[in-house]
Amino acid sequence: MSRKVSEENSRAYWRANIRLMLVLLAVWFTVSFLAGIVFVDTLNGFRLFGYKLGFWFSQQGSIYFFVVLIFLYAWGMNAIDRRFGVEEEE
Amino acid sequence: MSAQLLTYLFVGLSFVLYIGIAIWSRSSSTSEFYVAGGGVSPLANGAATAADWMSAASFLSMAGIIAFEGADGARYLMGWTGGYVLLALLLAPYLRKFAKFTVPDFVGDRYYSRTARLVAVICVIFISFTYVAGQMRGVGIVFSRFLEVDINSGVTIGMAIVFFYAVLGGMKGITYTQVAQYCVLIFAYLVPAIYISIMLTGNPLPMFGLGDTMNDGSGAYLLDKLDGLTTELGMTAFTSGNKSTIDMLFITAALMAGTAGLPHVIVRFFTVPKVRDARISAGYALVFIALLYTTAPAVAAFARMNIINNVDGMAYAEAPGWFSKWEDSGLIAWSDKNADGVVQYRGGDALIPGKPIYADGRGDHGERLLGNGVTPGANELYIDRDIIVLAHPEIADLPNWVVALVAAGGLAAALSTAAGLLLVISTAVSHDLMKKTFMPRITERQELFAARIAAAFAIGIAGLFGIYPPGFVAQVVAFAFGLAAASFFPVILLGIFYKRMNREAAITGMITGLAFTFGYIVYFKFISPGDNNPSHWWFGISPEGIGTLGMLLNFLVSLVVCRFTPPPPDEVQAMVENIRVPGGGGTTQAKGAK
Numbered sequence: 001m002s003r004k005v006s007e008e009n010s011r012a013y014w015r016a017n018i019r020l021m022l023v024l025l026a027v028w029f030t031v032s033f034l035a036g037i038v039f040v041d042t043l044n045g046f047r048l049f050g051y052k053l054g055f056w057f058s059q060q061g062s063i064y065f066f067v068v069l070i071f072l073y074a075w076g077m078n079a080i081d082r083r084f085g086v087e088e089e090e
Numbered sequence: 091m092s093a094q095l096l097t098y099l100f101v102g103l104s105f106v107l108y109i110g111i112a113i114w115s116r117s118s119s120t121s122e123f124y125v126a127g128g129g130v131s132p133l134a135n136g137a138a139t140a141a142d143w144m145s146a147a148s149f150l151s152m153a154g155i156i157a158f159e160g161a162d163g164a165r166y167l168m169g170w171t172g173g174y175v176l177l178a179l180l181l182a183p184y185l186r187k188f189a190k191f192t193v194p195d196f197v198g199d200r201y202y203s204r205t206a207r208l209v210a211v212i213c214v215i216f217i218s219f220t221y222v223a224g225q226m227r228g229v230g231i232v233f234s235r236f237l238e239v240d241i242n243s244g245v246t247i248g249m250a251i252v253f254f255y256a257v258l259g260g261m262k263g264i265t266y267t268q269v270a271q272y273c274v275l276i277f278a279y280l281v282p283a284i285y286i287s288i289m290l291t292g293n294p295l296p297m298f299g300l301g302d303t304m305n306d307g308s309g310a311y312l313l314d315k316l317d318g319l320t321t322e323l324g325m326t327a328f329t330s331g332n333k334s335t336i337d338m339l340f341i342t343a344a345l346m347a348g349t350a351g352l353p354h355v356i357v358r359f360f361t362v363p364k365v366r367d368a369r370i371s372a373g374y375a376l377v378f379i380a381l382l383y384t385t386a387p388a389v390a391a392f393a394r395m396n397i398i399n400n401v402d403g404m405a406y407a408e409a410p411g412w413f414s415k416w417e418d419s420g421l422i423a424w425s426d427k428n429a430d431g432v433v434q435y436r437g438g439d440a441l442i443p444g445k446p447i448y449a450d451g452r453g454d455h456g457e458r459l460l461g462n463g464v465t466p467g468a469n470e471l472y473i474d475r476d477i478i479v480l481a482h483p484e485i486a487d488l489p490n491w492v493v494a495l496v497a498a499g500g501l502a503a504a505l506s507t508a509a510g511l512l513l514v515i516s517t518a519v520s521h522d523l524m525k526k527t528f529m530p531r532i533t534e535r536q537e538l539f540a541a542r543i544a545a546a547f548a549i550g551i552a553g554l555f556g557i558y559p560p561g562f563v564a565q566v567v568a569f570a571f572g573l574a575a576a577s578f579f580p581v582i583l584l585g586i587f588y589k590r591m592n593r594e595a596a597i598t599g600m601i602t603g604l605a606f607t608f609g610y611i612v613y614f615k616f617i618s619p620g621d622n623n624p625s626h627w628w629f630g631i632s633p634e635g636i637g638t639l640g641m642l643l644n645f646l647v648s649l650v651v652c653r654f655t656p657p658p659p660d661e662v663q664a665m666v667e668n669i670r671v672p673g674g675g676g677t678t679q680a681k682g683a684k
Contacts, residue, residue, distance in 0.1 A: 050311030058164035
């Protein structure tokens with residue numbers, strides 16, 4: 001690979017990384033700060049089994065989302081690494 | 091067997107296990123001492139991170155806080171887990187690629203500055219010491235409550251155990267001990283929770299039992315019933331909160347960014363072999379943590395329900411054994427305001443001041459007499475929050491072996507966190523201060539020796555804090571997060587994501603964030619504690635949440651200063667390029683250090 005191609009490649013890799021990261025952080029922000037705090041009272045008007053929905057987000061749901069987000073990031077980034085050929089040597 | 095005997099047995103067995111692991115996994119190089127040779131599997135690192143992270147506060151205090159604050163407790167639940175998303179997405183993989191030993195290493199190299207490294211070292215030591223003091227105190231409290239040893243001997247025994255595996259084993263010993271401690275603490279936390287969940291709701295999974303119907307045949311949902319009971323007694327309904335939205339936002343954000351910026355957590359991600367492992371390891375860590383954190387609100391709600399049902403309207407003379415036992419240890423106080431011999435548990439404080447001041451002698455019904463004044467409200471009962479986890483198994487009348495487990499679990503939580511913090515302190519001294527700053531010529535053997543001596547000293551000081559807790563420690567522990575959020579988080583984040591970020595900006599940013607946060611906390615906690623209420627706070631932000639504002643200030647100052655000062659040298663920019671890409675040019679620690 002010429003130097004220029006490789007520079008473009010790493011810039012595209014970095015953009016793909018940032019995009020994935022921002023999407024996941026948007027979900028992170030929504031389930032915790034929005035659903036769990038700002039709109040908690042509104043959401044409490046709805047129910048999820050015995051939970052008021054806002055209460056569920058703030059004390060249970062956001063945590064489940066956090067776990068899923070990290071695994072999605074790990075898998076997504078590994079795929080992006082391979083796509084741009086920057087994964088680690090075995 | 092009696093609960094006492096079983097407690098000795100469980101605690102003794104767990105200590106034998108920890109010491110055995112320490113002997114098996116001694117460290118023989120600085121790389122093993124600082125980062126376990128960079129060879130820990132991501133799953134093991136996940137469990138170790140979880141134990142490292144979940145302290146005496148998570149294990150003993152959090153459920154109690156939620157039990158009495160209800161919805162407001164969410165700031166801890168979200169803050170102390172959501173931080174892992176930041177850590178996994180923004181920091182851990184890049185710091186792993188950077189492949190050095192400590193957080194000040196990163197700050198010093200990225201900002202090509204000894205001053206920046208020194209500021210970072212001071213922050214690390216300050217944050218870690220305030221935090222560790224609370225852990226040693228926790229060890230002492232568990233010993234004194236369960237084993238009837240006095241607090242000082244408890245702290246001393248705890249110090250001896252930590253000394254053994256931290257000084258001998260370094261990060262390698264600590265890592266594998268923490269894996270064992272995670273197993274002990276999660277078992278000890280889940281078993282009573284499962285028992286109680288089945289008793290109250292018939293659902294064996296406490297996190298789902300919380301949203302289930304009551305087992306009493308009424309068909310009502312547990313949370314609805316609890317809301318009803320709390321409202322009836324003049325308390326805030328369990329699923330409602332008292333804190334303002336802005337304060338909740340700022341506190342939660344400070345806890346999240348602080349979690350991601352705490353040096354003893356970050357350093358755990360230096361121990362896995364690859365960048366890929368660092369990403370997935372953060373996921374495993376959060377799974378292990380979530381197991382406790384989704385259970386905690388269930389424990390809280392069950393306990394609140396059990397306390398209300400068992401205690402309100404009970405004649406003191408017929409109180410169960412646990413009631414007088416915890417009254418004797420100072421966690422319960424009862425003042426029979428209407429002289430009917432019956433405990434009335436209602437909303438609001440019962441006593442003035444809020445915490446009981448016991449006087450000599452006993453009252454008409456055998457209760458401990460108090461020197462406090464009483465409030466005009468109907469509430470007659472003081473219950474310390476720490477009782478929820480400690481005493482709930484007894485309140486729910488669980489078998490003795492379950493009661494005994496809790497002690498072993500509490501000790502595992504406190505010891506594992508203490509060990510992680512002590513290692514960070516000793517590394518900061520031997521590696522960052524001695525090797526990298528003042529005595530660059532020492533050999534690896536001398537550095538390793540210095541690390542062990544520093545660990546031993548740190549344990550001694552932490553133990554002294556546990557035995558003679560300075561008044562400020564309890565106050566400040568909660569603020570370690572704000573300080574970490576206002577100092578490390580922005581500096582590391584910008585160091586990775588903003589290539590133009592330079593030395594001048596990092597140093598001014600860190601100092602601004604720290605000074606502002608520290609100043610605000612000191613003002614409201616020590617200089618003018620009378621003003622510590624929403625009407626005096628800036629924008630309604632409590633000292634607990636001010637770290638978020640400090641962090642924003644740090645970002646702002648950094649970005650402005652950066653504009654007016656020269657860009658970092660080419661090799662630093664190349665380093666930033668390098669840590670952004672997992673493959674290529676990154677030596678693993680084990681190789682790099684030898």
